[in-house]
Amino acid sequence: MEGVSASAERLRSWLTETRAWADRELERAFAGLAGTPGPLLEGLRYAVFGGGKRLRPALVRTVCRELGGDDEGAAAPAVAIEWVHTYSLVHDDLPCMDDDDLRRGRPTCHKAFGEAVAVLVGDGLQAAAFELLAVRGGARAAEMVAALARAAGPAGMVGGQALDLQGTGREVELEDVRRTHRMKTAALFAGAAELGAIAAGAERDLCARAGGFGEALGLCFQAVDDVLDVTGDAATLGKTPGKDAAGDKPTLVAALGLEAARAEAARLAETARTKAREAGFGAGSLAEALVDRLLARDC
Numbered sequence: 001m002e003g004v005s006a007s008a009e010r011l012r013s014w015l016t017e018t019r020a021w022a023d024r025e026l027e028r029a030f031a032g033l034a035g036t037p038g039p040l041l042e043g044l045r046y047a048v049f050g051g052g053k054r055l056r057p058a059l060v061r062t063v064c065r066e067l068g069g070d071d072e073g074a075a076a077p078a079v080a081i082e083w084v085h086t087y088s089l090v091h092d093d094l095p096c097m098d099d100d101d102l103r104r105g106r107p108t109c110h111k112a113f114g115e116a117v118a119v120l121v122g123d124g125l126q127a128a129a130f131e132l133l134a135v136r137g138g139a140r141a142a143e144m145v146a147a148l149a150r151a152a153g154p155a156g157m158v159g160g161q162a163l164d165l166q167g168t169g170r171e172v173e174l175e176d177v178r179r180t181h182r183m184k185t186a187a188l189f190a191g192a193a194e195l196g197a198i199a200a201g202a203e204r205d206l207c208a209r210a211g212g213f214g215e216a217l218g219l220c221f222q223a224v225d226d227v228l229d230v231t232g233d234a235a236t237l238g239k240t241p242g243k244d245a246a247g248d249k250p251t252l253v254a255a256l257g258l259e260a261a262r263a264e265a266a267r268l269a270e271t272a273r274t275k276a277r278e279a280g281f282g283a284g285s286l287a288e289a290l291v292d293r294l295l296a297r298d299c
Helices: 008-033 038-048 055-066 071-092 109-113 115-136 138-152 157-167 174-199 204-231 252-256 258-278 286-295
Strands: none
Touching: 008 038, 008 055, 008 071, 008 115, 008 286, 038 071, 038 109, 038 115, 055 071, 055 174, 055 204, 055 286, 071 115, 071 138, 071 157, 071 174, 109 115, 115 138, 138 157, 138 174, 138 204, 157 174, 174 204, 174 252, 204 252, 204 258, 204 286, 252 258, 258 286
16 A cells, blocks of 8 residues: 655645545535534534634645545545544533643633533533434444444443542552543544544554554643643643643652653554554654654654
């Protein structure tokens, strides 16, 4: 299988193009939310169109394209994964969760609209994501719905948030941190890659291997995120730095120290490269180049 060119410049162009594509598809999908009360619709748009890298839609599109699919097939799962991701951010930022005031460089949804509207924004995005897959997912819509539900549900992202809350203020154990990362962050990356493979019409075994790559990529992403919480700034991160340490959160830096956490991120990146090859993404593919891009965020 021939992968998409993965030079640094080509990758930058691809991600820029993909972000614009994702924004167009998100706008297209919002047309299906007619009838939403005005204040809620305003909150939904604030949360979804407040910036962001669109990394999970990019993963859907990249895997779909690498496996022979097209953008039309990737569109619904890309929007659905971004809606679920955005709902998770809105809810994570609430005072009863991580209590954040800044997200993507501006006030969090509950700061802008109040806690009640923020809860409803998250609820609405989650429901709309599954409706979109059911309506536009094609012959394998049920597989897509199941894949996203696994990634986002109690054994995935939501369960990971529960572990994160449980671990706050306790002695940090490395294996607990790894389990939390696998569920809270990597599960949605795995779901994105699996959705891309399903959209491309891949066999189930290949979909599972693509999901394995996505999980490994997500673990690398979260490891770097833990490091950046210590080394980054609000302008770069788009969120409040130092929140993990201030909140006594279970992170790789807390478990290992800063330099060892960086080494762990590099190790996880190598695992992700291996998983990319196992999924059939050859050297020079965009899927493999994404690993280098995520690791390079810690510069």
